[in-house]
Amino acid sequence: MTPEEFRSWILPPKQAEGDEEGEILTGEGYELSLPNLEEDEETEREALDKAVEYCRSGKVAYISVINGVGKAFIEGSKWYEIDFRLNGDMMTGMYCECMYPGLCKHLLAAAITIRALAKTAGLDTERDFTAIDENRFWSMVAPTAKRVTL
Numbered sequence: 130m131t132p133e134e135f136r137s138w139i140l141p142p143k144q145a146e147g148d149e150e151g152e153i154l155t156g157e158g159y160e161l162s163l164p165n166l167e168e169d170e171e172t173e174r175e176a177l178d179k180a181v182e183y184c185r186s187g188k189v190a191y192i193s194v195i196n197g198v199g200k201a202f203i204e205g206s207k208w209y210e211i212d213f214r215l216n217g218d219m220m221t222g223m224y225c226e227c228m229y230p231g232l233c234k235h236l237l238a239a240a241i242t243i244r245a246l247a248k249t250a251g252l253d254t255e256r257d258f259t260a261i262d263e264n265r266f267w268s269m270v271a272p273t274a275k276r277v278t279l
Contacts (some may be wrong), residue, residue: 135191135261157230162242163218172231180237189198189242201239206236207234215243217254230271 159171166172183189183203192201199213200222212238214222220243225235244262245254259276 131259132191132193133201135193135202159221159223159236161220161223161232161236161240161242163220163247164246166237166240169232172237173231174231176232177235177237179234180241183234183238184241184245187262189238191260192239192242192246192260194243194254195257199239200236201242203235203238205235211235211239213239215254216246218244 142248161169161171167177184206189203190202190204193199197214197216201211201213203209203211204275209225209227211226213220214225214268220236220240221256223232223236225233225236227233242260243252246258247254252258252260
């Protein structure tokens with residue numbers, strides 16, 4: 130499932146080009162080492178704690194990295210679409226549409242999820258991948274199909 134296909138399940142169509150949404154993008158300029166994200170000086174404890182809770186409660190619904198360019202969808206008070214670059218265990222070029230003025234819980238939740246997938250599922254972060262939360266996946270396909278072939 131591509132990022133656009135997943136997006137079509139959870140978000141309304143994008144606004145016409147030239148329309149302004151009035152949202153602020155944050156995260157530009159940040160670099161985050163996945164193995165050491167807790168020690169990063171830009172990581173605030175409160176945002177990290179909230180990110181861990183997002184991961185535990187299945188709010189990280191989708192992550193995809195293709196040719197080092199990543200996209201994730203995080204469910205919060207609304208759906209947050211984040212963009213980033215992934216080079217091995219380094220996330221850079223991170224953007225989130227939330228209003229938080231720093232390294233936000235959405236970006237941290239995506240980083241924690243990628244790190245967990247690499248550690249527990251053997252995900253090779255140097256290769257393309259797509260990951261969908263299993264509960265979200267089954268809730269999306271169950272109403273539309275009697276049989277699912279993977």
